Amino acid sequence: MQEKVDARLTLSRLELQIALLSRSGLRRWEVATVMDIQKGTVKSQLERVKSKLGPDWKDRGDIHWPELEPEVQQALLDLQRVKDENDAVVDNGEVAATAAAQEAPVVDGPLEGKGEGTVGQGDIRGEGPEGVDFTTARQALEGGLSPVEAAILQLQGFSSPRGQVYLRQARSTQWQLLLLGEGRSLYVSAGARFWLKSALAVLTDNRQIRFLQSDSGEEAYRPWWLPYTTSGRARGTHAAYYKLQDAATGEYAGNYLRTWIDSNLEDYVASLYARMQQHWRALNRIARAAGRGGPQPLPDFPDLLAEARRALGIGQK
Helix, strand or coil: CCCCEEEEHHHHHHHHHHHHHHCCCHHHHHHHHHCCCCCHHHHHHHHHHHHHHCCCCCCCCEEECCCCHHHHHHHHHHHHHHHHHHHHHHCCCCHHHHHHHHHCCCCCCCCCCCCEEEEEEEECCCCCCCCCCCHHHHHHCCCCHHHHHHHHHHHCCCCHHHHHHHHHHCCCCCEEEEECCCCCCCECCCHHHHHHHHHHHHHHHCCEEEEEECCCCCEECCCCCHHHHHHCCCCECCCCEEECHHHHHHHHHHHHHHEEEEEHHHHHHHHHHHHHHHHHHHHHHHHCCCCCCCCCCCCHHHHHHHHHHHCCCCCCC
């Protein structure tokens, strides 16, 4: 019979605390938050635990672990419930998006302005033909094309100074509707895409827009509190392009996004804020039970709403 290994005698105090929290289901950033240490410290301490107890240390039955305090155990159960609820929100995203579409006021009619150029907030960019002939390419390099035409080629991978400047200016607005050429595509900045997730889901589900590609030219939107919004790995949101069916779809999409912001944004932020608070409170209880000072306070609801409006490029009400 294999002899039991006592984790308390094998690990240092810090290693033991981190190992207990990690094997209880906390992710590295959560352990770091609870212990008020850097994520790199958590990683290095877990590597030390692995070197002492083996790669399968979490699942080994021959290791004796001390019991967590009842308050910590309850907080862990509460935290898992919060994560399960967050998973349900993600899994039911299509249902939620449909509900949002039904609740939002109906929008129709064109945007102000037609044809090429800026027509409103949101960023719709058109795609030209797949091939680029020599004459067109030379005109782009020599500045013989309009900024709009140069931007179309820029999106196709043919770089030119005029196209770069045009798209850089477009990115300076959070979501700006542009109609370029014959095709239509929607550009949404990183911050706007995070906060418009529900609205974009409605348009996607209704097949009015289709994801094309991420935009590596803009830094990802990754606020410090982002991990509190998900039960999985917190990945920053990148700006992206979406394909539209036609110009009429682009006009509808622009109106719909404005209407969604006016009618649904505050409720969306409130729902996100409530989930973040539940996650924070559970980690705070664990931190207090571990004798730590507690995690950094989250932004309050007015500040979070102000951040959403800032990311969308709109002023305060």
